[in-house]
Amino acid sequence: NSEAITVLISIGSHVYPKVLPPDVLTRVSEYVPEIVDFVKKIVENGYGYVSNGSVYFDTAKFDAGDKHSYAKLVPEAVGDQKALHEGEGDLSISADRLSEKRSPIDFALWKASKPGEPSWDSPWGKGRPGWHIECSAMAGSILGESMDIHGGGFDLRFPHHDNELAQSEAHFENDHWVRYFLHTGHLTIAGCKMSKSLKNFITIKDALAKHTARQLRLAFLMHSWKDTLDYSSNTMESAIQYEKFLNEFFLNVKDILRAPTDITGQFERWEEAEMELNRSFYNQKAAVHAALRDNIDTRTALEELRVLVSQSNAYIAGRKNAKLAPNRMLLQSIALYLTDLLKTFGAIEGAEPIGFPVGTNGQNVDLESTVMPYLKVLSDFREGVRKIAREQKVTEVLSLCDMVRDETLPELGVRLEDHEGLPTVVKLVDRETLLKEKEEKKKVRADSSYICQDRSASSWHLMAKLAKMKIPPSEMFRSETDKYSTFDETGFPTHDADGKEISKGQTKKLRKLYEAQEKLYKEYLDSMQNGS
Numbered sequence: 382n383s384e385a386i387t388v389l390i391s392i393g394s395h396v397y398p399k400v401l402p403p404d405v406l407t408r409v410s411e412y413v414p415e416i417v418d419f420v421k422k423i424v425e426n427g428y429g430y431v432s433n434g435s436v437y438f439d440t441a442k443f444d445a446g447d448k449h450s451y452a453k454l455v456p457e458a459v460g461d462q463k464a465l466h467e468g469e470g471d472l473s474i475s476a477d478r479l480s481e482k483r484s485p486i487d488f489a490l491w492k493a494s495k496p497g498e499p500s501w502d503s504p505w506g507k508g509r510p511g512w513h514i515e516c517s518a519m520a521g522s523i524l525g526e527s528m529d530i531h532g533g534g535f536d537l538r539f540p541h542h543d544n545e546l547a548q549s550e551a552h553f554e555n556d557h558w559v560r561y562f563l564h565t566g567h568l569t570i571a572g573c574k575m576s577k578s579l580k581n582f583i584t585i586k587d588a589l590a591k592h593t594a595r596q597l598r599l600a601f602l603m604h605s606w607k608d609t610l611d612y613s614s615n616t617m618e619s620a621i622q623y624e625k626f627l628n629e630f631f632l633n634v635k636d637i638l639r640a641p642t643d644i645t646g647q648f649e650r651w652e653e654a655e656m657e658l659n660r661s662f663y664n665q666k667a668a669v670h671a672a673l674r675d676n677i678d679t680r681t682a683l684e685e686l687r688v689l690v691s692q693s694n695a696y697i698a699g700r701k702n703a704k705l706a707p708n709r710m711l712l713q714s715i716a717l718y719l720t721d722l723l724k725t726f727g728a729i730e731g732a733e734p735i736g737f738p739v740g741t742n743g744q745n746v747d748l749e750s751t752v753m754p755y756l757k758v759l760s761d762f763r764e765g766v767r768k769i770a771r772e773q774k775v776t777e778v779l780s781l782c783d784m785v786r787d788e789t790l791p792e793l794g795v796r797l798e799d800h801e802g803l804p805t806v807v808k809l810v811d812r813e814t815l816l817k818e819k820e821e822k823k824k825v826r827a828d829s830s831y832i833c834q835d836r837s838a839s840s841w842h843l844m845a846k847l848a849k850m851k852i853p854p855s856e857m858f859r860s861e862t863d864k865y866s867t868f869d870e871t872g873f874p875t876h877d878a879d880g881k882e883i884s885k886g887q888t889k890k891l892r893k894l895y896e897a898q899e900k901l902y903k904e905y906l907d908s909m910q911n912g913s
Contacts, residue, residue: 407519409510413501416510419518419552420490420503428551432481434493434506440486443547448556451547455539460486464539488544490514513544517552526553527560535564535607566608583612595737596620598728602679604870615899619855619872623683624737625814627719630690631736632808633697634716637707638735639753640804648710655708658696662715665689669722679726680870686719691862701803739794739809749809756795760805763797787822791815850905854898858891871895 409416420436423429428443429436444451452459465486479485489511494500500507510518520528533542542562549558567574570581588597600620604610651659665685672681693715700707716735723729731738739748763782770778786797796815798806855872858865865874865883873895876882883891 405523407523409515409519412515412519412522413510415522416514416518417491417501417503419521419548420514422552423490423548426551426554428548429490430483431505432483434508435481435489436491436505436511437482437487438490438544438548438551439483440488440547441484443551449547449550450556452539452543453546454543454562458539458543461539488513488540490548513541514548516541517545517549517558521549521552526555527557530561530563531559532563532565535566538562538564563606565606566604566610569609569611571613572611588612592617592621595728596624598726599623599683602726602728603683605676605678605680607676608870615853615855615871615902618853618902622853622856623687626687627690627723628737628810630694631716631720632810633694633806634712635735635749636806636808637697638709638713639757640706640709649706649708651708651711654696654699655711658692658715659711661692662689662711662718665692666718682722684868686722687859688862689715690719739811753807753809756807756809760797760807764805787819791819849898850901852898853902854895857895857898 420429423438424431424436428439430439440451443449458464462485491503491505491508491514492511493506493508499509501509520531531542531545542559542564546558550556569575570583573579573581575582592600596617597620600612600616601610603620603623610616649655665688668685669682672678672685675681693712697707697712713735720729720733720735729737733739733749763785767779767782770776770782786799790797792812792815794809794812794815796808796810796818798808800806853872857872858874859868859872861874862878864878865876866878866880867876868874874883874891
């Protein structure tokens with residue numbers, strides 16, 4: 382649909398430059414002469430016949446040919462009246478149409494127009510193109526007798542694409558009009574097929590008003606391109622959490638790389654911790670490569686990246702707990718690999734070497750390199766003031782330092798993280814994310830204040846419930862790496878830590894826990910939305 386493509390490109394090119402425009406846009410109304418010629422050639426080759434001013438494709442004659450075969454994609458659907466009705470409606474199975482055809486499975490190449498219908502002149506009288514012939518004639522006029530890749534939705538395999546194949550190979554007298562079909566899964570909205578009648582239709586523009594282009598792209602990448610993708614609050618929340626997960630890793634690595642060091646400090650001796658992380662790095666790279674070779678399985682690829690980041694985070698935490706500096710070059714190599722792969726996926730735009738670019742609306746002028754030296758001076762000055770205030774017990778000054786961290790800097794897109802006995806970490810994060818974090822902290826403090834009024838067992842139970850409610854169901858099992866090793870696109874575990882498939886009985890138990898967490902998390906989202 383050229384109109385749909387135009388909408389997609391016009392939004393993508395302004396909001397997200399990774400969506401490239403097509404080389405050619407075609408409109409059926411401009412290709413009627415080519416369609417007429419295409420149909421004439423099929424008739425001349427003996428695979429079409431005229432009936433009552435219409436032209437039909439002779440499926441039996443085509444299928445009987447030595448080098449032809451009808452319904453290559455879905456042979457079992459031949460004669461399926463439901464599939465034909467869904468695909469062609471009255472063009473295929475109404476009583477008057479059936480009477481015109483030699484076989485019920487023959488399809489229209491050219492239809493005689495009824496009074497009041499759009500029509501064009503043809504050798505067979507006034508009429509209009511059949512549904513399938515439009516694509517063959519337009520693609521054939523531009524690409525010739527064959528193409529490498531043809532895309533489309535899973536539901537178009539039969540009758541549309543099977544009929545496209547047949548009529549095109551009948552026209553060109555070959556058996557390779559399309560070498561590879563890529564049939565994508567459906568997009569559903571909260572479990573339902575998009576429909577104007579259900580009023581659950583959402584445009585790309587509407588989706589981008591709620592979520593960033595990167596979050597949408599991550600949601601797509603976290604699902605197989607050939608399977609159904611459900612656009613829902615849970616789906617998008619998983620993508621948002623994945624983005625945060627990656628971004629925090631990138632911010633931590635950049636903070637480590639900014640730490641002052643001499644030239645010898647960049648080549649720290651590798652201990653067993655570094656050796657283990659490096660082995661994991663190469664293992665995960667191999668796993669990502671294997672996933673992408675397996676039918677472009679981005680879902681598994683992103684899960685392997687999640688494992689790599691989790692292992693890297695554990696390494697960083699272990700080194701810091703031991704008061705040792707993490708190996709800069711190893712972490713830099715991992716962060717560069719992740720960045721490069723996410724750029725290939727289109728999830729990172731811009732030329733920044735590590736992580737997501739800072740800034741919005743495409744105004745990425747290496748903001749981090751520009752402002753970070755000044756922020757580091759501010760952070761060091763604040764640390765010095767806090768040290769003196771603690772020694773002199775000047776609580777008012779400490780409160781002012783906290784206000785700068787908690788109120789002032791988040792408004793500017795800056796996060797300060799104070800760690801006992803370690804330098805303050807400075808991170809550039811987009812302002813909206815920090816403001817949401819600030820609001821959530823206020824709610825947590827309000828909850829904690831309420832609980833602190835009563836230290837009874839029920840109050841502590843409420844605190845634990847509040848903490849649990851904030852965990853998305855897609856994340857509840859992923860942290861249990863000692864129990865599970867593989868998860869599906871919803872975060873549900875499929876294999877245990879040893880790589881063995883989880884039994885049906887265990888799956889049933891885990892499913893109950895998952896569904897219970899879905900309800901809890903929905904309560905949390907509703908409370909956040911209502912401000913309660």
